[in-house]
Amino acid sequence: MGRPKTFDPDEAIRAATRVFQAYGYAASSPTLLADAVGVGKGSLYHAFGTKHELFMACLNRYAAEEYAEFQQLLDQPGPVRDRIRRVFEAAAAADQADPARPGCLIVNTATERGLSDAEASTVVWDSIARTRTALREVLAEGARAGEVETEQDLDALADMLQCTMIGLRVLGRGSANQDSIRAVIESAIENI
Amino acid sequence: MGRPKTFDPDEAIRAATRVFQAYGYAASSPTLLADAVGVGKGSLYHAFGTKHELFMACLNRYAAEEYAEFQQLLDQPGPVRDRIRRVFEAAAAADQADPARPGCLIVNTATERGLSDAEASTVVWDSIARTRTALREVLAEGARAGEVETEQDLDALADMLQCTMIGLRVLGRGSANQDSIRAVIESAIENI
DNA sequence: CCCATTGTTGAACCACAGGTCAAGAACAGG
DNA sequence: CCTGTTCTTGACCTGTGGTTCAACAATGGG
Secondary structure, X not given: OOOOOOOOHHHHHHHHHHHHHHHOOOOOOHHHHHHHHOOOHHHHHHHHOOHHHHHHHHHHHHHHHHHHHHHHHHOOOOOHHHHHHHHHHHHHHHHHHOOOOOOOHHXXXXXXXXXXXXXXXXXXXXXXXXXXXXXXXHHHHHHHXXXXXXXXXXXXXXXXXXXXXXXXXXXOOOOOOHHXXXXXXXXXXXXX | OOOOOOOOHHHHHHHHHXXXXXHOOOOOOHXXXXXXXXXXXXXXXXXXXXXXXXXXXXXXXXXXXXXXXXXXXXXXXXXXXXXXXXXXXXXXXXXXXXXXXXXXXXXXXXXXXXXXXXXXXXXXXXXXXXXXXXXXXXXXXXXXXXXXXXXXXHHHHHHHHHHXXXXXXXXXXXXXXXXXXXXXXXXXXXXX
16 A cells, blocks of 8 residues: 555666666765656655665675576586686676676775775675685586596686686776687686 | 975875775765875865866876886896786785775776776776786797797787786775685786 | 065865655555 | 555755865065
């Protein structure tokens, strides 16, 4: 009962996320966010609380979706190297897709709010740790299948892939030429 | 003639840089900056103009110093791999040095002001391109000296090292464990 | 020692950020 | 259709951000 919402909260969070990605947390004013969502400021506050709470909702949702897509690609059948390559290519494609180059909210938040925002930082570093673990597991699978040399240090490999992934996301914010991106991906895969 | 400055402009820029690194451009208020420099707001404006001009001064100086240190390490004698490793280690050490983990101003700016600030973006991507070129040149030197296999694609290698470098700088903002950092560096070097 | 020049500063300014609220609007149930 | 509930909205409020300025402090030169 009560008056129904005129907007889809999910859609609203998605729109707000785009703003946070593009301009960062500090530069995303309530007016900007409300306009992007297509709703009055008051409604935003009524629905989500403070700006920081809205941001955390965006960040959590983003992290969850990112991780889900990630895992889905890693869980597919086929050689381990191909699966990992597809994850990198998906990230690169996401960056290229939007001409505004909003980049990755996790990475952007890691650099913008590394200090000053313990709550966001927790989500960010947890998310990064999860990614690393997921990579580490698929590498182990590759080792069992004989696709990855078992004497290699899988932890180190996962770290390296993780780091490359983050670097790619930063490069993706600029209009980095596609050749460099491809080269980095191939280099990382070959290094496994 | 005229009243002499009570502060060293160089030192002021350095102090301001620390603030910008830690909190980002948007969250660095004039009050915060003036306090960090230890001078009244008015003096800052008198000496540097707008906040954005001060920021650009910081960014340019930071990029120049970073690049100089970089080149200096790459120009030292010894095996190419060792020189490159030292560059990475220097970056990691810089991140570890300050417990506040301010990270790299270039990388932070790349993610925070990728859109909305064309002037800063120019400096950022130019700086990144220069780094890549420097790496590319030392790799070529290594190829001539027989330390790097000549049939390798040096451009691709430079891209990969560059990307790893950026990833490291992001990881450096968190309290990433030192083992991971070391593993990433070794992995990158081995991949040459 | 007076003056031109350059620095320093806190007060003052306007705009906007972040957030609240009172008024009204759209429902469901009785 | 009246009522309780939930939404919506723009006006409104307070604080601060970014910036300017008038008044005063150090200098060196003539």
